[in-house]
Amino acid sequence: MEHGVVQHSLVILAIMTSLGIIFGLVLAYANKKMAIEVNPLIHLVEDVLPKGQCGACGYAGCMNYAEAVVTNPDVPPNLCTPGKEPVAKLVAELTGKAAAAIEPRIAQVRCAGSHARAVKASEYHGVQDCVAANLLFGGPKSCKYGCLGLGTCVKACPFGAMTMTEDGLPLINPEKCTGCGKCETVCPKKVINMMPLGAHVRVNCNSHDKGAVAKKACSAACIGCTLCLKECPHGAITMDNSLAIVDAKVCKEKCDNPTCLVKCPTKAIKKAVLGVIPGNEDPVA
Known part of the structure; x- marks a missing residue:
C-alpha cells in the first residue's frame, strides 16, 4: 500500500516536471518570436537623461521620453527641463534635431x-x-x-x-x-x-x-x-x-x-x- 502511494507520487512529479519543461520551451519560443527589437538609440538617449523620472517633459518617465524623441519627429529634444541646455544639446545631436534654447x-x-x-x-x-x-x-x-x-x-x-x-x-x-x-x-x-x-x-x-x-x-x-x-x-x-x-x-x-x-x-x-x-x-x- 505504502509502495503504491510512493509510486503514484513519483508519476505525478514526473508529469508535472514534464509539463513545466514543455511550458518553459513554449514560452521561450513565443518570447523569441514576439520580441520587439528596441532601437539602440533610445537607450543612448535615455543614458544622457538625469533619471529623475519627474515627468517635466510630459512623459511618464525618462525611458518614455527617450522613446518618443527618437521615434517621433515632432517631439523636440529640449523637453528635459532638469537636464537644462547641456542635455538638450546631447539629445539633439543623438537624434539629429535642432534644440531651441532653454530658459533656466x-x-x-x-x-x-x-x-x-x-x-x-x-x-x-x-x-x-x-x-x-x-x-x-x-x-x-x-x-x-x-x-x-x-x-x-x-x-x-x-x-x-x-x-x-x-x-x-x-x-x-x-x-x-x-x-x-x-x-x-x-x-x-x-x-x-x-x-x-x-x-x-x-x-x-x-x-x-x-x-x-x-x-x-x-x-x-x-x-x-x-x-x-x-x-x-x-x-x-x-x-x-x-x-x-x-x-x-x-x-x-x-x-x-x-x-x-x-x-x-x-x-x-x-x-x-x-x-x-x-x-x-x-x-x-
Whole structure:
C-alpha cells in the first residue's frame, strides 16, 4: 500500500516536471518570436537623461521620453527641463534635431506665511500631508491660499532640492533645484510656481482675498492696494483678483531699479533672492 502511494507520487512529479519543461520551451519560443527589437538609440538617449523620472517633459518617465524623441519627429529634444541646455544639446545631436534654447528656471514658494506671520484658524492633527489637510476645510490656516507647511512638495522632489523649515515653509536649494516642476504639480494650494533665473523681484503671496481680510489672516499678505502696479514704469505688474502678479520676463529685461519694493506696505514683494525662506530676503523682513 505504502509502495503504491510512493509510486503514484513519483508519476505525478514526473508529469508535472514534464509539463513545466514543455511550458518553459513554449514560452521561450513565443518570447523569441514576439520580441520587439528596441532601437539602440533610445537607450543612448535615455543614458544622457538625469533619471529623475519627474515627468517635466510630459512623459511618464525618462525611458518614455527617450522613446518618443527618437521615434517621433515632432517631439523636440529640449523637453528635459532638469537636464537644462547641456542635455538638450546631447539629445539633439543623438537624434539629429535642432534644440531651441532653454530658459533656466527655479521653483519659488509664493507664500511668506510662516508660523509667526500667518494666523491659525484651527489645529490640525491628521495625516502630515498637504493634500490630506486641504481636504479638511482647506487646512488650519486662516488664509485658504497659503502654504500648509506639511512638506508634500518636499517629499515629491526627485532631486532632494527642498527642505521644511521650523518656520513652516519650504526652503529651496538653488544648487539642487532643476526647475522640473514636480513640486508645483503636487501642491494643493498652487503656492509653488517656476520662476526664471535672474528675475529681480517676486511676490511672496498667493492670496486672492480682499485687503482687510488678507491682512488679518497674514501680516505678509498682498492686500491688493495697486501701489506696486502704479509705481512700475514698465507694465510688468498686473492685478489678478486682488493679487499682484509680476511678469518676471518683462521685469528682468527692462527694470534695473525695482522701486515697487519700496512702495509695498506689507513687503509682500521682495527681491528674488535664492536660497532663503520666503519673506526673509533682507534684514528688514
